[in-house]
Amino acid sequence: MGTAERSRASEESVAGRSVVRQVRGAPDRDIPGPARTSELTDGEQLEIARPLWVEEPARRHPLPDPVRTAAVRAVIVIAVTLIQAMVAFLCTLAGSWLAFPMVISAVASTVLATWAVVDVWVTRQVWNQRNGVVSEPSSTARTLRRERRARRRQERAAVRAQGRIRGRGAGQLSHS
Template sequence: MPAVGSDSVKGTAERREAQREYRPLWVEEPARRHPLPDPVRTAAVRALLVISLTLIQAMVAFLSTMAGSWLAFPMVISSVASTVVATWAVVDVWVTRQVWNQRYGVISEPSSTARALRRERRARRRQERAALREQERIRRRGGRERLSHP
């Protein structure tokens, strides 16, 4: 007679094997932050390429200077120019991001302060309308039912 737990052990092992087969490679999780907008991403990629080329150029300039090559002077000059271009590319990313945020980044949600102010304004208007209705009702009755009138 087989042990009581042997079938359950086999079933558990089979279930584990089945889970391994159907387990996805990755589980998508919601992003903490929104991805960069397309124009900003394009500017960032462009800046990254320019910066990496500038670093390569600076390294070649340094090594050719150490080697005493004729290529050293032109590479140093072009590295300085590339540094200016790389700085411009980084500023371009910053400006593009600011422009995009100004145009599309505003989320129109009233703040809790604005909501509270609106609520107070509505309550005040309700009270004013109720007072006007009361005055109108008194005027329609011609002052009857008031204690000051005989």
């Protein structure tokens, strides 16, 4: 079974599992979309609504834990920085004594937010370096490596052939 067939089979199984059955008079009757009805034995109608969503497999792998932690930390720091900047702006408009300390703390938070974003980038680079990223060499690199291997094979074959010629005792007329 190929990738396309496997994907189609998983979508069908997910769609089949997420079909919602509703009895007439249920509170969710107002959900739009085409629905099929079927008669039950005692005259009640069973409405089978199409699913609201179909689950699809993730296209990309999730972030590694250290990178995710650094990203969450950065988002929190950036959110606090934006709130501090907004409070500093509003205090300045109101002429409050709190404006100056808030501006100073907003500047310090901006430095901290920049550090947090750089931390995410560095953490991701370190994780990739330590845990090995799957990388495919470019076609030119592959070609150069292939040529180098062929050249080394030829050199080894030449050395072996030279060793065989010397080992036979070339230039000797007898075995004595």
